[in-house]
Amino acid sequence: MLSSKLTGRRLWIAALVVPPLAFMCLFLVYPILSAFAYAFYEWRGLVRGDFVWFANFHRVLFEYPFSERTLNAFTHNIVVFFALMILQNGVGFLLAYCLWRELWGARFHRIAVFLPVVLSTVIVGLLWKLFLHPLFGAVNVSLRAVGLGTLAQPWLGQDSTALMAIIVANAWHMVGFPTLVFLAGMQRIPSEILDAARMETESEWVKMTKIVWPLVAPSATVVFTLLFVGAFNWFEMPFVMGGIDGSPHGATDVLGLYFYRTAFGSMSASAENFGPGSALAVLIFLFIAVVSSVITLKLRKREIQL
Amino acid sequence: MIRENRSRTLRTFGWDGLIQIVLIGNSIVMLAPIVIMVFSAFKTNAQIFQSPFALPDFTHVGNLVRVWTETDFVRYLMNSFIVTGASIVLILVLGTMAAYALARYEFRGSNAILLFFLAGLTLPLKLAVIPLFIQMRDLGLVDSRFSLIFIYVATGLPTTVFIMTGFIRSLPNELEDAARMDGASEARIMWSIMLPLVRPAMVIAAIQNVVPIWNDFFFPLIFIQNNDLKTLPQGLTTFMGEFGTDWGVLFSGLTLSALPIILLYIALSRQFINGMTAGAIK
Numbered sequence: 001m002l003s004s005k006l007t008g009r010r011l012w013i014a015a016l017v018v019p020p021l022a023f024m025c026l027f028l029v030y031p032i033l034s035a036f037a038y039a040f041y042e043w044r045g046l047v048r049g050d051f052v053w054f055a056n057f058h059r060v061l062f063e064y065p066f067s068e069r070t071l072n073a074f075t076h077n078i079v080v081f082f083a084l085m086i087l088q089n090g091v092g093f094l095l096a097y098c099l100w101r102e103l104w105g106a107r108f109h110r111i112a113v114f115l116p117v118v119l120s121t122v123i124v125g126l127l128w129k130l131f132l133h134p135l136f137g138a139v140n141v142s143l144r145a146v147g148l149g150t151l152a153q154p155w156l157g158q159d160s161t162a163l164m165a166i167i168v169a170n171a172w173h174m175v176g177f178p179t180l181v182f183l184a185g186m187q188r189i190p191s192e193i194l195d196a197a198r199m200e201t202e203s204e205w206v207k208m209t210k211i212v213w214p215l216v217a218p219s220a221t222v223v224f225t226l227l228f229v230g231a232f233n234w235f236e237m238p239f240v241m242g243g244i245d246g247s248p249h250g251a252t253d254v255l256g257l258y259f260y261r262t263a264f265g266s267m268s269a270s271a272e273n274f275g276p277g278s279a280l281a282v283l284i285f286l287f288i289a290v291v292s293s294v295i296t297l298k299l300r301k302r303e304i305q306l
Numbered sequence: 307m308i309r310e311n312r313s314r315t316l317r318t319f320g321w322d323g324l325i326q327i328v329l330i331g332n333s334i335v336m337l338a339p340i341v342i343m344v345f346s347a348f349k350t351n352a353q354i355f356q357s358p359f360a361l362p363d364f365t366h367v368g369n370l371v372r373v374w375t376e377t378d379f380v381r382y383l384m385n386s387f388i389v390t391g392a393s394i395v396l397i398l399v400l401g402t403m404a405a406y407a408l409a410r411y412e413f414r415g416s417n418a419i420l421l422f423f424l425a426g427l428t429l430p431l432k433l434a435v436i437p438l439f440i441q442m443r444d445l446g447l448v449d450s451r452f453s454l455i456f457i458y459v460a461t462g463l464p465t466t467v468f469i470m471t472g473f474i475r476s477l478p479n480e481l482e483d484a485a486r487m488d489g490a491s492e493a494r495i496m497w498s499i500m501l502p503l504v505r506p507a508m509v510i511a512a513i514q515n516v517v518p519i520w521n522d523f524f525f526p527l528i529f530i531q532n533n534d535l536k537t538l539p540q541g542l543t544t545f546m547g548e549f550g551t552d553w554g555v556l557f558s559g560l561t562l563s564a565l566p567i568i569l570l571y572i573a574l575s576r577q578f579i580n581g582m583t584a585g586a587i588k
Contacts, residue, residue: 009411009492010413012492012493013407013411013413016403016404016406016407017403017404017407017408017419019400019403020400020401020403020404020423020463020467021404021419021422023400023456023459023460023463024422024423024426024460024463024464026456026460027438027456027457027459027460028426028429028431028460028461029426029429030437030441031431031434031435031437031438031441032429032431032433032434032437034434034437034441035433035434035436035437038436038437046440046443094328095328095329095332098325098328098329098332099329101322101325103322103325103326103329104326105326105329105330106329108333109329109330109332109333110579111572111575111579112332112333112336112337113332113333113336114571114575114578114579114582115336115337115340115568115571116336116339116340117582118517118567118568118571118578118582119521119564119567119568120520120521120523120538120539120542120563120564120567121521121523121539122521122523122539122540122542122543123539123542123560123563123564126542126543126546126556126560127339127343127560128339130553130556130557131339131342135355136354136355136553138342138358138359141355141358142358142359172335172336172339176336177582177583177586180579180583181583181586181587184583184587185587204321219586219587222586222587223586226586229430233430233432233433235432235524236523236524239523240523240543256432259433263435263436264528274436277436278436278437281433281434281435281436282433284433285430285433288430289428
């Protein structure tokens with residue numbers, strides 16, 4: 001009797017746990033493990049060939065033309081990371097600090113800053129592409145209207161500004177996320193600490209840098225790590241605004257686009273090339289995993305337990 | 307003393323004023339592009355090029371009608387609804403099942419299973435898209451909605467299990483024990499007693515998943531080539547190519563695509579903000 005009840009319980013638990021586990025294994029874990037294996041094989045189209053050790057890795061890292069494109073894309077990812085660190089996370093921190101005062105209308109401003117976050121990257125990218133059109137876009141039209149016509153330029157059409165334009169569009173899209181994560185962190189600071197700080201100093205700057213910033217360290221850890229992962233996975237925004245080739249002249253090429261082009265081909269490049277594509281994916285994956293773990297561990301040390 | 311107080315009040319007032327200006331300025335920067343997008347949907351090319359900021363004639367709905375009738379917009383919209391709806395239902399059902407077992411029963415390996423789900427949080431599936439593509443081809447799922455739904459379920463489960471397990475653990479035992487005393491089966495306890503209590507967590511989990519799935523562009527780009535199956539973000543890029551010179555129609559397409567999620571966000575902003583930042587706030 002007891003044992004039959006126990007088996008029944010075991011069956012019941014299995015019935016609950018196995019189907020979700022199966023989905024995870026089949027469509028998440030198995031593909032990721034396979035990705036590692038695939039990088040060590042030669043590929044002819046969609047057919048797997050011989051085991052070639054590190055040949056694919058050697059190609060994407062050291063052989064022309066792969067190596068140059070890899071380096072070009074990687075450099076752009078680094079630029080994207082640091083630029084968004086300032087434009088997205090830095091601005092987000094300042095906005096959170098402003099919202100935290102709960103002044104009149106703060107609720108409205110909070111909803112407004114998060115509105116673009118819920119929109120699809122495709123909508124945001126296409127919208128800014130129209131705004132940045134050299135002749136008819138709202139940006140250049142307004143510059144001309146206020147007499148700054150000399151500043152009007154083909155933002156997305158020239159090497160010097162294209163990447164930055166896409167970065168700014170990305171910052172507009174996502175700044176609400178770090179803002180509200182930082183705000184939640186600030187709201188958790190105990191009021192006794194703030195009262196004590198108010199007794200000590202009148203300077204908002206001192207309060208911000210010496211009290212608030214260290215105490216929102218847990219939020220900063222999360223937001224920095226997510227930005228790092230996002231910056232090195234960056235794909236949709238440059239795809240929509242700069243195109244699959246990272247135009248103009250590869251000025252907006254990043255690892256995500258380069259990986260996609262190598263793996264699945266593009267209009268200008270040839271067809272699928274799964275070997276080097278898989279090698280790139282593994283390298284990006286390892287780079288993100290190692291560096292984001294280091295960032296998380298380093299930043300965690302800074303966090304203060306209250 | 308009084309004087310000092312006054313200077314202090316003045317200083318706070320000035321500081322608050324500055325903050326208010328920053329916030330108002332920022333909200334203008336955040337909202338203006340969206341407002342211009344909506345205005346432009348009601349304008350002709352000439353009006354857009356000459357006066358992008360002017361109020362349009364809101365009775366001029368020709369552009370919107372063209373998007374609705376002359377393009378595949380409605381089809382893309384329906385596809386997005388089907389894929390997102392099916393994925394969310396599956397994620398909630400499977401996620402709640404796993405979370406319930408992990409939170410309410412003690413069994414060997416339960417911690418390992420929870421860790422396994424949590425590890426899934428950090429795996430960027432985009433980078434495994436090559437094996438995923440070959441796997442889907444072997445399963446005959448390329449150019450099928452199921453490829454997208456299965457991928458979204460797999461990527462959505464870790465966060466859902468994480469949120470739901472924490473919530474279900476926090477529920478009290480008394481009701482459950484009483485029902486068990488009365489001889490109710492485990493399935494009955496779960497369905498009639500516990501699940502009704504879990505609804506708030508389900509809303510959070512649903513919102514956290516609905517936005518990335520509704521907005522996703524990457525996986526449709528890889529797996530869907532058939533125009534009849536394209537989702538809204540993907541269809542939008544096709545459509546922008548076709549109407550490349552008719553800006554009123556382009557802005558109408560963007561406006562109509564953005565509208566469902568904007569309206570939902572305005573109605574449920576608190577839940578959206580809580581749901582989308584839930585993973586980042588401990």
